[in-house]
Amino acid sequence: MGSFQSLPDDHQYRTLSQKTGFSLEQIAILHNRFKQLSQNEETLRRDDLKTIQDLESNPIRSQIIEAFFDRRNFQKDGVGSVEEIGFEEFLTVMSYFRAPAHHITEEQREEMRRAKLRFLFNMHDTDNDGTITLEEYRHVVEELLSRSGALGRETAKGIADAAMLEVASISVGPMAPDEFYEGITFEHFLKILKGIEIETTMHIHFLNMDTSVLCK
Amino acid sequence: MCVICIASLGYGANVDVPFKPTPASQSKLSPWSPMEETDPAPDPGETTQAVFTLNYSRIQIPFEITLWVLLASFAKIGFHVYHRITVWVPESCLLISIGLIVGGIMHSLHEKPPAVLTSNAFFLYMLPAIVLDSGYFMPTRPFFENFGTVLWFAVVGTLWNSIGIGISLFAVCQIEAFGVQDITLQENLLFASIISAVEPVAVLTVFEDISVHEQLYIVVFGECLFNDAVTVVLYNLFNHVAVMEVVEAGEVFLDIGRFFVVGLGGTLFGVLLGFVAAFTTRFTGKVREIEPLIIFLYSYLAYLIAELLAISSIMAIVICALTMKYYVEENVSQHSCTTIRHVIKMVGSVSETLIFFFLGVVTITTEHEWNWGYVLFTLLFALLWRGLGILVLTQIINPFRTIPFNFKDQFGLAYGTIVVIIFTVFIQGITIRPLLKLMNVRKTNRNLETINVEIHKRLMEHTVAGIEDLCGQWSHYYWKDKFLKFNNRIIRKILIRDNCPESSIVALYKKLELQNAMEILDQMSADISAAPSLISLHEERKNASKSRKKFLSSDVTNMHELLSKNMYKIRQRTVSYTNKHTLPNDMTAREILMRCHTSLRRSLRAGSFHGTNAAKMSQKFFSLPMGRSLSSGFPPGRLRHAGDGDTESETDYLSIRHPQRVSSKAVMPPRPSNTLKEVASSVNMVDEQNEEQRGYRRSNVSRSGHLTSHLPHGSSRNYSDEDCEGEEQQSRSSPHVWVQEPQNNSDVQHPLMRRPHWLPQKPHDK
Numbered sequence: 001m002g003s004f005q006s007l008p009d010d011h012q013y014r015t016l017s018q019k020t021g022f023s024l025e026q027i028a029i030l031h032n033r034f035k036q037l038s039q040n041e042e043t044l045r046r047d048d049l050k051t052i053q054d055l056e057s058n059p060i061r062s063q064i065i066e067a068f069f070d071r072r073n074f075q076k077d078g079v080g081s082v083e084e085i086g087f088e089e090f091l092t093v094m095s096y097f098r099a100p101a102h103h104i105t106e107e108q109r110e111e112m113r114r115a116k117l118r119f120l121f122n123m124h125d126t127d128n129d130g131t132i133t134l135e136e137y138r139h140v141v142e143e144l145l146s147r148s149g150a151l152g153r154e155t156a157k158g159i160a161d162a163a164m165l166e167v168a169s170i171s172v173g174p175m176a177p178d179e180f181y182e183g184i185t186f187e188h189f190l191k192i193l194k195g196i197e198i199e200t201t202m203h204i205h206f207l208n209m210d211t212s213v214l215c216k
Numbered sequence: 217m218c219v220i221c222i223a224s225l226g227y228g229a230n231v232d233v234p235f236k237p238t239p240a241s242q243s244k245l246s247p248w249s250p251m252e253e254t255d256p257a258p259d260p261g262e263t264t265q266a267v268f269t270l271n272y273s274r275i276q277i278p279f280e281i282t283l284w285v286l287l288a289s290f291a292k293i294g295f296h297v298y299h300r301i302t303v304w305v306p307e308s309c310l311l312i313s314i315g316l317i318v319g320g321i322m323h324s325l326h327e328k329p330p331a332v333l334t335s336n337a338f339f340l341y342m343l344p345a346i347v348l349d350s351g352y353f354m355p356t357r358p359f360f361e362n363f364g365t366v367l368w369f370a371v372v373g374t375l376w377n378s379i380g381i382g383i384s385l386f387a388v389c390q391i392e393a394f395g396v397q398d399i400t401l402q403e404n405l406l407f408a409s410i411i412s413a414v415e416p417v418a419v420l421t422v423f424e425d426i427s428v429h430e431q432l433y434i435v436v437f438g439e440c441l442f443n444d445a446v447t448v449v450l451y452n453l454f455n456h457v458a459v460m461e462v463v464e465a466g467e468v469f470l471d472i473g474r475f476f477v478v479g480l481g482g483t484l485f486g487v488l489l490g491f492v493a494a495f496t497t498r499f500t501g502k503v504r505e506i507e508p509l510i511i512f513l514y515s516y517l518a519y520l521i522a523e524l525l526a527i528s529s530i531m532a533i534v535i536c537a538l539t540m541k542y543y544v545e546e547n548v549s550q551h552s553c554t555t556i557r558h559v560i561k562m563v564g565s566v567s568e569t570l571i572f573f574f575l576g577v578v579t580i581t582t583e584h585e586w587n588w589g590y591v592l593f594t595l596l597f598a599l600l601w602r603g604l605g606i607l608v609l610t611q612i613i614n615p616f617r618t619i620p621f622n623f624k625d626q627f628g629l630a631y632g633t634i635v636v637i638i639f640t641v642f643i644q645g646i647t648i649r650p651l652l653k654l655m656n657v658r659k660t661n662r663n664l665e666t667i668n669v670e671i672h673k674r675l676m677e678h679t680v681a682g683i684e685d686l687c688g689q690w691s692h693y694y695w696k697d698k699f700l701k702f703n704n705r706i707i708r709k710i711l712i713r714d715n716c717p718e719s720s721i722v723a724l725y726k727k728l729e730l731q732n733a734m735e736i737l738d739q740m741s742a743d744i745s746a747a748p749s750l751i752s753l754h755e756e757r758k759n760a761s762k763s764r765k766k767f768l769s770s771d772v773t774n775m776h777e778l779l780s781k782n783m784y785k786i787r788q789r790t791v792s793y794t795n796k797h798t799l800p801n802d803m804t805a806r807e808i809l810m811r812c813h814t815s816l817r818r819s820l821r822a823g824s825f826h827g828t829n830a831a832k833m834s835q836k837f838f839s840l841p842m843g844r845s846l847s848s849g850f851p852p853g854r855l856r857h858a859g860d861g862d863t864e865s866e867t868d869y870l871s872i873r874h875p876q877r878v879s880s881k882a883v884m885p886p887r888p889s890n891t892l893k894e895v896a897s898s899v900n901m902v903d904e905q906n907e908e909q910r911g912y913r914r915s916n917v918s919r920s921g922h923l924t925s926h927l928p929h930g931s932s933r934n935y936s937d938e939d940c941e942g943e944e945q946q947s948r949s950s951p952h953v954w955v956q957e958p959q960n961n962s963d964v965q966h967p968l969m970r971r972p973h974w975l976p977q978k979p980h981d982k
């Protein structure tokens with residue numbers, strides 16, 4: 001957990017830039033945003049994120065916020081979650097949403113894909129046991145559908161169940177009558193989402209100009 | 217466009233536009249149609265009534281039209297009989313060649329082509345049909361996602377092409393060998409601007425025949441759309457310039473401004489009329505028959521008004537169709553929906569066939585002064601410039617696109633141009649397939665739509681939107697999100713009757729469930745011995761509690777089978793929806809249901825609700841083999857409660873919409889049905905009671921059962937063994953008639969059940 005000087009420090013920016021891949025201007029802008037959200041403090045807390053108005057209507061708001069405080073997203077083998085984060089962690093999480101650069105090798109692309117999918121996986125797998133169990137999946141689907149009005153929990157459950165079965169059939173294939181399907185592991189997760197071009201769907205155009213004055 | 221290009225062909229050869237309305241009266245038909253008598257009276261000089269008269273002149277025009285259309289249709293049928301031909305040669309080529317043959321025949325007999333193909337007829341009748349067809353079935357989401365690219369290619373590309381071609385042709389003309397020095401620069405530019413218009417009909421036909429990647433398709437189609445606007449403006453611009461002695465800058469700017477007027481005007485009109493149409497359909501609940509008519513009328517109106525105001529009519533009609541489709545498909549009945557789609561496809565198909573056919577005919581029969589050199593060079597330059605243009609433009613725009621076009625795509629784009637229609641349709645059409653194969657142009661990824669993928673797509677969209685909000689950046693999701701919110705809050709309320717919020721995940725899920733049901737029906741009719749006994753079901757339930765949160769693999773196997781069969785069906789669907797020549801085929805599933813449904817109705821009527829019958833069918837239905845718990849059976853109305861009217865379940869049933877594309881379907885509003893609701897709710901109750909006792913795999917199915925509270929109520933009970941058990945349980949306590957029946961496993965032979973798939977079978981143990 002590093003804390004930061006309030007003044008943009010070029011040297012620190014540069015290390016961050018190397019680590020996360022953002023450009024210096026983008027880092028400066030995001031830093032401004034960070035300060036705006038944290039009310040000029042050094043660290044960001046969950047409550048600060050909850051105050052964002054636009055986020056209110058997002059069905060998976062809590063998962064998104066949680067993702068920022070999840071240690072697994074900070075470094076490879078982190079466990080558990082933290083209460084507050086500094087700018088470095090904020091930036092690290094943001095870097096999952098960077099667009100792929102134009103000329104990257106196949107390996108890098110694959111790497112990026114895995115990283116993004118890992119992020120999503122972590123969003124589902126709240127108890128951090130390496131598998132997405134049915135309950136966890138159900139929870140996600142319920143949240144997703146919670147804004148669709150007239151549908152009940154039953155619907156969401158049905159959908160989650162069907163989805164799990166799909167995963168089972170696709171990744172494990174025909175199983176012997178005695179086997180059970182424990183849950184979706186990361187490898188299975190990768191398999192089922194092979195169809196989505198995730199490096200292009202899950203990204204944000206981080207702008208080089210400061211639009212934070214224009215948004216709430 | 218077609219006509220303009222032909223006109224240009226003539227132009228390039230110093231001939232006038234060939235489409236003067238030929239004097240039609242008394243013109244004889246070509247030799248293959250034998251009816252030519254115009255003289256009714258068999259006895260000249262007699263004034264008595266003839267017994268047998270022929271009055272040809274009266275019916276001449278409609279008759280000729282009908283015959284031509286019929287001929288073209290026969291040709292089309294013929295092609296499809298020989299599959300191998302269509303693999304190599306796109307249909308449009310074949311049609312043109314047949315037209316050429318017929319034209320040749322006519323020419324040799326010194327006949328004139330029929331009056332139908334006037335420029336007026338083309339623009340007013342045939343073109344809107346084709347464009348409506350393409351526009352209505354265009355996938356909206358990719359279109360808007362690629363909007364920037366499309367616009368870029370259209371505008372800048374056309375400009376580039378026309379200027380390039382014009383100048384090079386002019387340079388060529390200066391070479392004395394070709395003897396065409398009298399064509400000035402401006403005239404060349406004029407010609408070039410026409411040529412560089414990309415002809416949508418042929419391009420799309422060819423593309424669809426070879427199922428190119430959707431992105432490519434969208435870009436080309438969109439480009440064709442905008443080309444219309446651009447070309448019109450350019451044509452006028454160059455026209456003025458050709459006439460005027462001195463080019464004035466002001467005029468040029470005026471024309472550029474005109475482009476925006478044309479394009480935006482077309483769009484605005486389309487949107488406006490689309491909304492009005494959607495609004496109208498909100499009130500047509502009682503007059504279902506005119507719903508398709510409304511759609512057609514509004515679209516055509518959009519086209520005509522745009523023509524009136526000299527703005528881009530093609531854009532108007534396409535945008536109108538796009539806007540309208542989304543809202544209208546939620547308001548109209550299922551019948552109307554099908555009718556609309558069918559009719560649009562039909563009319564579009566007919567028009568397209570006719571156009572290609574006539575192209576062939578007219579080419580031969582009109583007089584041309586072929587200047588081979590000029591024509592060939594045109595072709596050459598068009599290809600060259602277009603290719604260059606594509607390359608350059610793509611380089612510039614690729615950084616802005618998220619899925620960049622690689623070289624192969626560019627090739628596809630460039631090659632897909634139709635420059636001089638006949639030549640390119642033939643040559644390019646024939647060679648495009650092997651060439652593309654050679655170059656492995658990206659084909660459409662016709663992947664299975666899985667629930668997981670859908671869920672995760674939504675998830676990602678929300679996530680990204682959320683993160684964007686978080687970091688205060690605006691991006692395309694921001695706008696999309698905002699638009700969707702606006703849409704849900706305001707527009708839908710106004711335009712849609714019985715508004716219910718929708719979710720694409722649920723829609724997809726339901727679609728898959730329905731297909732599951734179809735599967736079961738198919739399997740059941742084939743595999744009659746699949747029914748276990750009641751006892752085994754009972755045992756199963758007892759054993760169910762031991763497997764709480766895990767999946768039994770037998771379920772998985774079955775689900776796997778089901779899914780794999782469904783995969784085939786789903787894949788079929790996505791293919792057929794973009795295929796120009798077929799309708800989206802969701803009829804098969806519904807037909808099965810219909811058949812079963814009518815048989816049930818008949819049986820019920822005949823037996824005037826004999827409880828056993830219903831029970832037998834219900835039992836048959838519920839009695840899925842062990843482990844098949846996940847399969848959802850779905851005969852609607854089959855398990856109707858005593859005394860329910862046939863009509864109600866029928867309307868319920870018929871109003872199931874099979875979502876053609878996931879994003880556009882809404883959850884069906886629950887139809888009120890008193891008695892059924894009762895039963896459904898009791899099922900719910902029972903399920904909740906038994907929830908703890910049930911194994912996991914059961915719960916999956918029960919949930920799906922409850923999902924169908926939105927679907928016709930008759931079906932909700934069919935969904936699972938669990939429900940069946942619930943019913944059984946309840947049957948001991950409640951007076952619901954049909955539920956009790958499963959216990960009477962009598963062998964009453966109802967006459968209708970002697971049909972193969974309704975035979976009551978001996979229950980088996982599994």
